[in-house]
Amino acid sequence: MAQPIVSKKTYALTFGTLLGITALTTLLGFIDMGSLNTVVAVGLAGVKACLIAGFFMHGFYESRTVRIAMIAGVAWFLIMISLTLVDYASRFW
Amino acid sequence: MAEPLALILREQFHAPEQQRETATLGMWIFISTEIMLFGGLFLAFSVYRMYYPQAFIAGSADMNIALGATNTAVLICSSFTMALGVHSAEVGGRKLLNLFLALTMILGAVFLGIKFTEYYLHYLDHRVPGPGFLFPSADPPKAEMFFLLYFIMTGLHALHMFVGEGILFSMILRNRAGSFSAEYHTPVVLAGLYWHFVDVIWVFLFAIFYIEGLHLHKW
Amino acid sequence: MTPVAEAVTVERNYLNQGEGILSWLFTLDHKRIAILYLVSVTMFFFLGGLFALLMRLELLTPRAWLFNPGDYNKMFSMHGIIMVWFFLIPSIPTTLGNFFIPMMIGAKDLAFPKLNLLSWYIFMFGGAVTVFALVRGGVDTGWTFYTPLSTTYLNTYVTATATGVFIAGFSSILTGLNFIATIHRMRAPGMTWFRLPMFIWTHYATSLVLVLATPVLAVTLLMMGVERIFHVGIFDPALGGDPVLFQHMFWFYSHPAVYIMVLPGMAVISEIIPTFSRKPLFGYDFVAYASMAIAVIGFLVWGHHMFVAGLSIYSAMAFSFLSYLVAVPSAIKVFNWSATLYKGSISWDTPMLYAIGFLGLFTIGGMTGLFLAALGIDVHVTDTYFVIAHFHYIMVGGTVMAFLGGIHYFWPKITGRLYPEGLARLSALIVFVGFNLTFFPQFVLGYLGMPRRYAAYPTEFQMLNVLSTAGASILGVGYIFPLCYLLWSWKYGKKAGPNPWRGTGLEWTTASPPPRDNFEVSPIVEGPPYDFGRMREELHLG
Numbered sequence: 019m020a021q022p023i024v025s026k027k028t029y030a031l032t033f034g035t036l037l038g039i040t041a042l043t044t045l046l047g048f049i050d051m052g053s054l055n056t057v058v059a060v061g062l063a064g065v066k067a068c069l070i071a072g073f074f075m076h077g078f079y080e081s082r083t084v085r086i087a088m089i090a091g092v093a094w095f096l097i098m099i100s101l102t103l104v105d106y107a108s109r110f111w
Numbered sequence: 112m113a114e115p116l117a118l119i120l121r122e123q124f125h126a127p128e129q130q131r132e133t134a135t136l137g138m139w140i141f142i143s144t145e146i147m148l149f150g151g152l153f154l155a156f157s158v159y160r161m162y163y164p165q166a167f168i169a170g171s172a173d174m175n176i177a178l179g180a181t182n183t184a185v186l187i188c189s190s191f192t193m194a195l196g197v198h199s200a201e202v203g204g205r206k207l208l209n210l211f212l213a214l215t216m217i218l219g220a221v222f223l224g225i226k227f228t229e230y231y232l233h234y235l236d237h238r239v240p241g242p243g244f245l246f247p248s249a250d251p252p253k254a255e256m257f258f259l260l261y262f263i264m265t266g267l268h269a270l271h272m273f274v275g276e277g278i279l280f281s282m283i284l285r286n287r288a289g290s291f292s293a294e295y296h297t298p299v300v301l302a303g304l305y306w307h308f309v310d311v312i313w314v315f316l317f318a319i320f321y322i323e324g325l326h327l328h329k330w
Numbered sequence: 331m332t333p334v335a336e337a338v339t340v341e342r343n344y345l346n347q348g349e350g351i352l353s354w355l356f357t358l359d360h361k362r363i364a365i366l367y368l369v370s371v372t373m374f375f376f377l378g379g380l381f382a383l384l385m386r387l388e389l390l391t392p393r394a395w396l397f398n399p400g401d402y403n404k405m406f407s408m409h410g411i412i413m414v415w416f417f418l419i420p421s422i423p424t425t426l427g428n429f430f431i432p433m434m435i436g437a438k439d440l441a442f443p444k445l446n447l448l449s450w451y452i453f454m455f456g457g458a459v460t461v462f463a464l465v466r467g468g469v470d471t472g473w474t475f476y477t478p479l480s481t482t483y484l485n486t487y488v489t490a491t492a493t494g495v496f497i498a499g500f501s502s503i504l505t506g507l508n509f510i511a512t513i514h515r516m517r518a519p520g521m522t523w524f525r526l527p528m529f530i531w532t533h534y535a536t537s538l539v540l541v542l543a544t545p546v547l548a549v550t551l552l553m554m555g556v557e558r559i560f561h562v563g564i565f566d567p568a569l570g571g572d573p574v575l576f577q578h579m580f581w582f583y584s585h586p587a588v589y590i591m592v593l594p595g596m597a598v599i600s601e602i603i604p605t606f607s608r609k610p611l612f613g614y615d616f617v618a619y620a621s622m623a624i625a626v627i628g629f630l631v632w633g634h635h636m637f638v639a640g641l642s643i644y645s646a647m648a649f650s651f652l653s654y655l656v657a658v659p660s661a662i663k664v665f666n667w668s669a670t671l672y673k674g675s676i677s678w679d680t681p682m683l684y685a686i687g688f689l690g691l692f693t694i695g696g697m698t699g700l701f702l703a704a705l706g707i708d709v710h711v712t713d714t715y716f717v718i719a720h721f722h723y724i725m726v727g728g729t730v731m732a733f734l735g736g737i738h739y740f741w742p743k744i745t746g747r748l749y750p751e752g753l754a755r756l757s758a759l760i761v762f763v764g765f766n767l768t769f770f771p772q773f774v775l776g777y778l779g780m781p782r783r784y785a786a787y788p789t790e791f792q793m794l795n796v797l798s799t800a801g802a803s804i805l806g807v808g809y810i811f812p813l814c815y816l817l818w819s820w821k822y823g824k825k826a827g828p829n830p831w832r833g834t835g836l837e838w839t840t841a842s843p844p845p846r847d848n849f850e851v852s853p854i855v856e857g858p859p860y861d862f863g864r865m866r867e868e869l870h871l872g
Contacts, residue, residue: 030191033191040183046322050326075304087510088143094146097629098147099150102158104645105641106162109645110642129516147543154578155575155579159571162572252563255562
């Protein structure tokens with residue numbers, strides 16, 4: 019098998035970290051940080067997503083082609099959202 | 112008994128390794144399309160979040176954080192059991208695979224149960240968009256937009272959960288029929304990828320719907 | 331060969347392996363699925379063409395004489411919806427792509443044959459829902475479904491039609507996914523990326539767009555459907571929504587969709603031109619990179635459909651610049667095809683006639699696209715016949731010409747028969763003349779200010795409109811001709827042999843029609859594509 023088997027220990031560590039970040043997200047949510055609240059919430063969600071994609075979904079262990087397929091979806095979503103929001107942010111009206 | 116290799120290898124492939132890699136790649140391409148599907152909704156959310164910041168934060172403050180956070184934890188647990196299920200499949204532990212698939216299904220069902228309880232509470236609070244919508248703020252139509260996107264996005268997510276439950280159930284049936292072994296378990300891996308992806312979507316939904324306005328939450 | 335020997339050696343091929351309608355409906359063979367698609371998209375093409383013909387008849391006179399304006403709105407809406415989603419988008423990828431991608435890379439089949447069949451069923455289901463909406467009374471939103479017109483003001487079958495398009499979208503996604511996985515993982519030994527025929531590169535780029543753009547259309551239509559069914563406001567300005575957001579999302583799909591339609595046309599042209607000029611494709615690497623560049627930059631230009639919709643002025647400038655930019659890779663392709671012709675030993679067979687037609691018409695379509703990318707001119711000609719003429723030069727002059735060229739080029743391989751060459755050349759000529767007579771006057775009309783989507787128009791436009799209608803009739807004849815003689819040749823045509831055009835790809839090394847597994851012996855690739863020099867040596871030696 020070319021596919022390496024991810025150990026149970028790695029999974030458990032990932033799991034613990036995910037739960038920890040969820041608790042942290044929730045606790046930080048109670049503090050009023052102005053617009054930083056959104057940044058922190060979405061940023062931590064991004065970290066969790068990377069952990070899940072990397073370890074649970076074997077993203078860190080897959081071939082280059084598969085990784086490109088993973089990244090393509092995210093990249094294209096960023097293209098769509100950034101070009102659209104640039105329009106909204108730069109309107110006079 | 113596991114199926115003989117000749118039956119598992121489809122005729123268009125020349126090696127099991129090629130077949131496994133192709134299937135994984137196909138699944139990842141599918142997940143990319145799913146990212147774009149949800150991406151359209153995240154885009155709509157961002158635009159209206161920019162338009163109506165106050166109404167959206169007020170709407171977010173109205174969410175039930177206890178249920179939301181519990182659900183997030185439940186879903187992360189289910190991802191963990193799914194990952195352990197894939198691990199069992201890889202080492203050929205069929206009984207363990209069955210156990211973990213069943214646990215994942217149960218956790219998924221708990222998630223859906225809590226989600227629909229939440230929907231019911233929203234319904235009691237008149238938070239369902241439409242003629243009966245009520246929201247204690249200066250500008251109900253803007254908060255209505257928040258709840259509309261909330262229902263569409265979490266609803267589409269819940270639909271994906273139902274599909275995931277169906278996939279897991281079919282995996283259990285196939286495992287009981289002895290289709291999987293340490294040599295061949297690609298369908299379990301693919302089912303796992305799907306399940307984790309649905310989890311990732313929820314992680315973001317949790318952040319934008321529950322956390323953003325949490326500091327204004329009234330107890 | 332004696333009759334007895336012939337009876338014994340009757341070749342087994344994909345057409346005669348398995349009999350009866352069920353063997354077709356449950357086939358997992360990519361070649362048979364391609365034929366199923368070919369039959370389906372041809373039906374949709376003639377259905378959409380019928381609407382076009384009725385519209386042109388209506389526009390024969392300045393006053394609405396054939397339909398009332400409401401019915402005319404349905405005509406152009408149904409023409410657009412059927413042609414875009416049920417002909418142009420699936421046309422080349424699902425027929426020629428489906429048939430020849432595995433053959434050109436030396437594979438037995440696509441990576442996921444069941445998904446391939448499923449995608450055909452999804453396509454037909456989506457088509458059936460759309461046709462149902464059409465029969466029940468049609469839809470008059472235009473093919474773009476703009477809100478709030480579609481969600482608030484119209485009482486036609488908007489939801490049903492959008493559902494049909496929504497469903498058909500998933501068939502596109504599955505096709506794209508299948509192609510990408512196939513091209514990555516199913517190539518024969520020795521078939522490296524830079525030995526791939528350009529057909530494969532270009533289909534790879536197409537699939538990328540199919541996979542990444544189509545889901546956005548699905549979710550956009552979903553939101554539109556929710557707004558229409560539940561009377562809530564997502565895009566409705568009266569309820570706090572933003573209709574421009576609909577346009578952003580719609581065009582995020584629909585502009586790249588233009589490249590879904592035209593890239594496969596380029597794929598076919600890149601095969602035909604080298605074969606009939608007996609020269610390798612000029613600047614192979616550049617053409618390959620240009621395909622990928624079109625797919626990627628094509629995603630960054632959608633705003634040019636919205637210059638008059640309330641886009642921010644800075645955004646509009648950026649989109650205008652990016653739209654100019656996407657013309658660069660297209661131009662690279664046109665130059666490289668022309669350079670391939672240079673000093674080639676050109677033969678004017680039917681596929682080549684279509685390819686040359688494509689080259690000219692696509693260039694005109696592309697150049698007028700630059701007019702539209704310019705902010706000032708776009709404001710002047712938005713929603714006029716100039717735009718209509720522009721995209722028909724790309725869609726019909728480009729994609730349909732390439733589709734016909736490709737069908738003729740690959741027909742001997744698909745059926746094992748040759749079509750009547752003289753008749754085919756004649757009809758290629760008829761298509762070319764008819765096309766230009768139909769659409770060139772529309773450039774003039776649009777520039778003079780005739781708006782699109784009206785059943786009536788001022789009398790001074792009549793002359794040009796009559797010309798256009800006359801052209802459309804000629805074009806119609808040009809399309810019916812191939813349908814007739816191709817079907818005739820399937821049964822009565824001369825046997826083609828494996829390689830009637832002396833092409834170089836793997837698809838020409840196997841029998842015509844090919845066996846079920848495409849090749850008797852799995853091929854091994856040892857050289858670059860379009861290696862006509864080596865082929866010449868082999869012919870001399872052999």
